[in-house]
Amino acid sequence: MSKKCIKCGHPLPDNASFCPHCTAVQMEKKEVKTPRRWKKKMLMVLGILAVVAAVGTLISLHHRPQTYEGSAQIVYPDKDKSYKVLLTFSEGDGVTGHAQGERTDTLSEGMDSALPCQLYAFDQETGELAWEEFSEEVESCVVDTKPSEDSQKMEYIEPVHNESFPNAAYVSDIMYTSDSGTNDILWTLTMKNGDTISLSTRLTIEKQAAVAYFSEDVPMETTDDLKTLLASIEEEVSSDTPVYLHLPAVTYEGDITFGNHVWGIYGSKEGNAETTFTGTVSMRGLNGNYAEMSGIRFEGNSGTGLNAYCLVLLSQCTFEGWDTAALAQNGAWVNASACTFTNNNTALKFNTSSAYGTAPSYLNNTFTGNGTAVCIDSLPGSEVLDFAGSIFSGNDTDIDNKAEHPVDTARAVMVTVQGLAGLEKTDGVD
Incomplete structure (x- = not known):
């Protein structure tokens, strides 16, 4: 036995944790220092910063530009109001709030013609036409046509508000021939807040033999x-x-x-x-x-x-x-x-x-x-x-x-x- 009691000096086994003679505990006491006050403050500040960062991230995610994609109709939330936005080739359907996801027309062989593709906006809550206030939130509005396989690309006029269709926000005349086949009519609206709205409808022209x-x-x-x-x-x-x-x-x-x-x-x-x-x-x-x-x-x-x-x-x-x-x-x-x-x-x-x-x-x-x-x-x-x-x-x-x-x-x-x-x-x- 090489170990001795730290108090009375009596020989002890090497692994003894107390002395059987004087009952003294053989572990040396270490001074426990009180944490300094600045460390507590630092931990508190770091915690607050973490919370602020988390809240900021949530706010940023909520307000960053969003993309809204649909076929011929979509609901777009903007500030304290939501808009029902839709596409149609029929003025009557547009005024009554009915979207037209596809349309098929016949055209005589060798002929050409055009159809007005119209975009309407409604107050989602009241159902009333709201093209004017909706248009004020639009930065730009563009149209493109995408032909299906074995079809020809249809021409178009850039969308504008057309007095011939006073209830529509925008109108684009889609021009086609008897050989045009099927085209997707793609609308993209970029809003002033950075949001993007994408809508589409489909137009098919069937050739009529002459x-x-x-x-x-x-x-x-x-x-x-x-x-x-x-x-x-x-x-x-x-x-x-x-x-x-x-x-x-x-x-x-x-x-x-x-x-x-x-x-x-x-x-x-x-x-x-x-x-x-x-x-x-x-x-x-x-x-x-x-x-x-x-x-x-x-x-x-x-x-x-x-x-x-x-x-x-x-x-x-x-x-x-x-x-x-x-x-x-x-x-x-x-x-x-x-x-x-x-x-x-x-x-x-x-x-x-x-x-x-x-x-x-x-x-x-x-x-x-x-x-x-x-x-x-x-x-x-x-x-x-x-x-x-x-x-x-x-x-x-x-x-x-x-x-x-x-x-x-x-x-x-x-x-x-x-x-x-x-x-x-x-x-x-x-």
Whole structure:
């Protein structure tokens, strides 16, 4: 035994923890020092900092920019209000709060058209339209189109608020052809607070087979030839099948009626001769059918040049000498671009119960020497008639808007009689 009691010195085993003789504990006592006060304070400060950091992290996570993705509809929470945001191609559905996740239309082979894709915003709690206050929170709004496999990319116009659709926050016209197939229409909104909203809808265009007639293959040289052809078309071609007529550069006298089809009627020129109608042309495309007429001259001395009972799209046509050059009535609509209306009592007249399906543009027309260039007796809807690039000169009345329909002439050229001689122009001139 080498160990001795620390008190009495009696020999002890090496592992003894107390002395059996004097009962002294063999462990040496160590002085326990009291913790310094600054260390306690430091621990307290570190704890507070940890709590503050945790709270800051939670606040940062809550307020950092968020991404909201949906199909054609989403609920977007903003401050103390939530918005129901949706896409549709139908103004009626948009106003009633119904999203349109997909739409399929048919289009005649070789044709092109457009549809207005519309974005609406509602107060989620009340269900009321709230496009104005929602738009104030938007930094930017963009659209893109993504074609599916074996489809063609659709063109589009950048989204804006369009007065033709006053209840929509934004509208983008999606332009397509019969070969476009299926495209996803992608909308991305960047909010002023950094949030991102992504919406999408799908548009599918199905090609509708058409039949075409050319003057090289079918007699069309006289009015009787054309009437005989039209009669055979009514008997042999289904009204669901579009018909394209490529007319020779001849003059057709007398009244002519085109029946219930989708029509593509294309004139031609040969020297000084061009495709001309001297009698009333009636377009009877019923049941949603329509007509496209291009490169035709309408030359009369009274009566009505074009009597439309459906949607008629005119381009590069000339009207001269009519009581009424082009008349839209009974649910019809006439749209014109790059056309010339000269010396008619009334050039373009609306007396219809139909509203247009998108924003109608009357671009680059010329109205010269008419009694009334544009007469609007009856025209429902809120679509704005845009006459950008059109010239009004020497007319007794440029626009007689009895129906008080929205009309935009801000980018039209309105020339007074004095302006023809002295280049003085009225308001509305670019």
